[in-house]
Amino acid sequence: MLNDVFHALADPTRRILVERLTHGPASVSELATALPMSLPAVMQHLAVLDEAGLTVSEKRGRVRWRRLKAEPLAAAEAWIGDRRRLWNARLDALERHLKSDTGG
């Protein structure tokens, strides 16, 4: 699954789509208006995102919507969270260390 996610996110157009969807669900035509390409091309990109499990499509009335699924990004999020905690704690500790010393 991660291979698919990686592949899906390796494309700049699909990253734009993902970023747009972080603001909330959107219809296909809404997503297409922001991109300099045809509707079928956008739909192809959305199909790749769907296959990777990054997005899900749902029908509301006659309009098909896409929304983002956060789970596939969890591994990446875990890495970022771990690193951020580690380095923030460490850089805080460095600050305390520099403050505590008397120039030695």
Add this chain to the structure above:
Amino acid sequence: MEKRSRMECVLVFRRIYDAPIERLWRAWTDPAELGRWYLAGDDHVIHFAEVDLRVGGRFRVSFGQPGKTPYIETNRYTEIVRPTRLAWEGELTVDGRQVPGGAASVVELIDLGGGRTELVLTNTGDEDLWRHREGWIPCLNSLDRLLAAADAAASP
């Protein structure tokens, strides 16, 4: 299908310290100094710190919660430019087992004058470093911001 391009997960930290650049350099390169702050959690203690300050040389620090199995971070210097730049690649082990998510780090020190120094720490996890985990980890620059927004969007 299009070629799979190389992707990296990059985290950048910026801090300004009220200390001259040489003081910062010493804090990062002197083992006795590292042994006083190079932890990874506020409740951590540091068990030892070793530094062999040359390109290819190792720097190793053991830290962890008191009474718990210590973490050992083992790094190898890839670049040393006193007093402005220090780079290394490393891994973290606990009880001889590797903790997933090894990374490459670069510390840049910028003399702001008036005894102040800016520190820019860049932490990169790339495909190669990730391979031992579950294959490829997808990442974007500033993905953290994106993920926070994604969580908000995904929750009802």
